[in-house]
Amino acid sequence: METRELRYFVAVAEELHFGRAAQRLTMAQPPLSRAIQRLERRLGVVLLHRNPRAITLTQAGSVLLRQARLALEAVEAAEHRTRRAAADKPGMVLATKAGASGELLLKLLDAYAAEPGAVAVEVVVCGPGETENLLRNGRADVALLLKPYDTTAGFDTEDLHTEGQVVVLPAGHPLANRTHMSMAEVNALTDLPLPRWPRPDGSYPDGPGPQVRDHTQLTQLIRLGRACAVMPESLRAQLRDDHAIVPVPDAPAVTTVIAWPPHSRSKAIADLVRTANTLLADNIRKCPPIERFSGNE
Template identity: 70%
Template sequence: METRELRYFVAVAEELHFGRAAQRLGIAQPPLSRAVAQLERRLGVTLLERTSRSVVLTEAGSVLLAEGRAALDAVDAADRRTRRAALSVTGSSGLVLVTKAGASGELLAKLLDAYAAEPGAATVDVLLCGIGEQERMLRDGRADVALLHLPFDSTAGLDTEELCTEGQVVVLPAGHPLSTRSQVTLAEITALPGLPEPRRPRPDGTFPDGPGPQVRDSAQLYQLIALGRASAVLPESSRAQLNPGLVVVPVSDAPAVTTVIAWPPHSRSRALAGLVRTATRL
């Protein structure tokens, strides 16, 4: 398969309309139709059921849509990483570090200060992202290195070094009956009336089903908690980010959270190696 044909097919499969897909791609409709038909002949399968009024994915088309998106993402990531690797050799590019907004703030500040003091340190641009986005940004080549948190983020296929491990706390609105407790259990939190756990996005951007509100970033989460609409179990270091209207209580039986620094295994960047060495030394 050619990537051009694959991009054409993905556009049609997402739009389910050849005219809209052609407009999105900036091409005329006839060559788009020919390219998709050629792809079907090459694969020997029907990808789209076409009528005068509709376009519908076949089972084979649904599979190719999912696989095609992943393949095109990998191609785009390879493009970005290759260009960044060339820049790093010439010294004209620094590092891009991505982390979830509001997470590991104290650790990140210490890391950046310590690395900046190293001889020959590269510039480090920090990207603050929403919940669950840092892993995807690292994998697709938009970042060189990330701070991830186990067991919430996946590190499969990445190189990592563990930096610290901490307990978890429940964040509650000030004045809540549990706010004066020295500790609580997960069962007690689950049973809280009117304070459901928020629904955080999956790696693909969709949300799981459930009663809790959808939350994409820490600022939104903390505001919902302060309004008495949600509660959340977070790493203990989140204390430093809380507003006056929120309180935290340790959760005795919550699993520990481990912060790791992660990077693609094929990286040969000396600047990245220096940043990782600094992080592990801290």
């Protein structure tokens, strides 16, 4: 199969409409239809169920969609990494989510810069869902991801830090002085709904909460009394006095991980990961074990 055919199929499988897929690919519909038919004949399978009202994927089509996305990501990643490898000055691109892991990242960059042979590190600050995508498509060499919010499948990773979560409320809210809240109580806040973040395709899930695009927009909405948010505890340092922080002991713990492509042979990535592990070991020796919120803080 050619990458061109895979791109054609992914467009049709995602749009489930030949006309929209053809517009997305900036081509006419008849040659697109013929290309998909040739692909089906070559594979000897039916990829799409076609009828006048709708197009649906067959089981074989669903499998090809998953594999085609991975293959196209790998091709794109190879292109980006090959071009960076040929650059006159060696460097590394690190992706991180806006507002997350700020103190940890600063310590890591300072420690790595002091290492012999350290290369320049370009830090790319991403919006929701973008960090993982940049690492998968090769635009980033390494990333700081947050489990369980980011998917680490397919990457090599090292855990760096685990912490509890808090709910962020407007400072004047009646619950702002609570010692702790449960996730059930947070979800029941009809006057302060949780925000809705965009999906990978740009659409938003249904719900009463406001649509948000970035951390700055979210904190402003909270300040105005239009939303609340559950965040890693470390983000409290970036909030203003007009926000209130309440621990949520039963919220899932958040783990910051450093992630990189599997089977990487990059010395720069290896050195950065080694530096991160050294920092982690130093923190473990200096600090008491990380504990979840006890509920009486």
